[in-house]
Amino acid sequence: MDDAVVAVDIGGTKVAMAVVAADGQVLFEDVVPTGTGEDPEQLWQPIGAALAGLLDGVGDVLGEETRVGIGSAGPVHGPEGLVSPVNIPAWRRWPVRDRVLDAVVRATGRPATGVLAGDGHCIAVGEHWLGAGRDVSSMVGMVISTGVGGGAVIDDVLFAGATGNAVHIGHTSVNFLGERCACGSHGCVELYARGPGMVAAARERGWVGEDAQQLTLDAREGDPVAREAIERGMRALAAGVAELATNLDVTTFVIGGGVSKAGEVVFEPLRRHLADFAVLHYVDGLEVRPAELENAGLLGAAAVALALTGRGPLRQAPPSGRRTPSR
Incomplete structure (x- = not known):
């Protein structure tokens, strides 16, 4: 060899x-x-x-x-x-x-x-090669954890952009009136959808858990504050995903990272909110898949x-x- x-x-x-x-x-x-x-x-x-x-x-x-x-x-x-x-x-x-x-x-x-x-x-390419996107030629791979990042493979070519920073979905604004993000913009996806962002939103309403893992566990058990915080985060993520799908004309999204490992308590509201944003005919069949690779x-x-x-x-x-x- x-x-x-x-x-x-x-x-x-x-x-x-x-x-x-x-x-x-x-x-x-x-x-x-x-x-x-x-x-x-x-x-x-x-x-x-x-x-x-x-x-x-x-x-x-x-x-x-x-x-x-x-x-x-x-x-x-x-x-x-x-x-x-x-x-x-x-x-x-x-x-x-x-x-x-x-x-x-x-x-x-x-x-x-x-x-x-x-x-x-690299995460997107890895999932495209041997993971959840191995059956498609075009896809977006995303990570939802302490931040929100991503990458795209279009017709079996990595879409890197001029500087290598294309598809930075975490810093796509979904609320032009939103608070200022650490990147300097306003209302970025990452503010709402990343794990610490959802935890902060829950704590503002009295939730006293430790981290995003605890938040998703409590949401799964029916805690209304935890569920509302995740709903808010996944609605913001759905807006960002739909915008990216509309711009790239890609309908397969593979999502990994610590938050995504919570399963349907995250994926169900994400898929449901996508129906409000992915409405043009070429993205109305948008598919969100859990990542497969560690x-x-x-x-x-x-x-x-x-x-x-x-x-x-x-x-x-x-x-x-x-x-x-x-x-």
């Missing part, structure tokens, strides 16, 4: 990395904490060391040139290979693609080519790397960068 790729999935709390075969089988993997602090190099060092350790002795499965896919919390500067994650303040225009490729080249002694994509995009982001990063080789679920890869061994 010499067609495996390297996948790296960078989040605010952990970094997952793996060597993945062309069929999606994870051959080797590791996970390390993202770390905290203000020194960008100090944050990178344990990640680079773990990546080097993962690749030690596995060069035979990687081919003459290693293909690397990197998914990262955003915003990203995709064509440049830089990231400025909101939840990793020390990294601002941080050259993550080059750092990953340098670590791979040192570990393998071979050239490496890498692609950077947003984590929401590691969609990591598999999506592998898929964008495989696109560099002409394999995998995507017909083309986003812009890439190349590094060669020092002489």
Whole structure:
């Protein structure tokens, strides 16, 4: 086997990395904490060391040139290979693609080519490849957790946009008179539909639970305040989903993340409210599916790397960068 790729999935709390075969089988993997602090190099060092350790002795499965896919919390500067994650303040225009490729080249002694994509995009690609969207050529993948993110695959091509930040549904405004969001806009989907947003709405009406998981449990048991908070959040999400479906002409949405794991207590009101917003004839059959994969982001990063080789679920890869061994 010499067609495996390297996948790296960078989040605010952990970094997952793996060597993945062309069929999606994870051959080797590791996970390390993202770390905290203000020194960008100090944050990178344990990640680079773990990546080097993962690749030690596995060069035979990687081919003459290693293909690397990197998914990262955003915003990203995709064509440049830089990231400025909101939840990793020390990294601002941080050259993550080059750092990953340098670590791979040192570990393998071979050239490496890498692609950077947003984590929401990688989750969408992973579900499109091996998850709930594997039977369609076009879909939107979404994550509802502490934030709301997403990505789209259109006709088996990742729709990344000019900078790699397309389909940022969490910061689509659904209430122009709404309160100001952390992004600077007003009434964004994320204000209402993310887990902490629904928890805050419930607490304003006297609910005393701890978190979104408790909120969905209480809603399932019939707590009227918890149910109303989720109704509000899912109505906002339905407006955002319908707007995106109308603009992209896509009718399959796959939704994952911590909040979505609550099941029908979330999906039932979301589907019901969609009927108020997805009304044009080409989106009136809009379908919302629960995500199936626990590691969609990591598999999506592998898929964008495989696109560099002409394999995998995507017909083309986003812009890439190349590094060669020092002489």
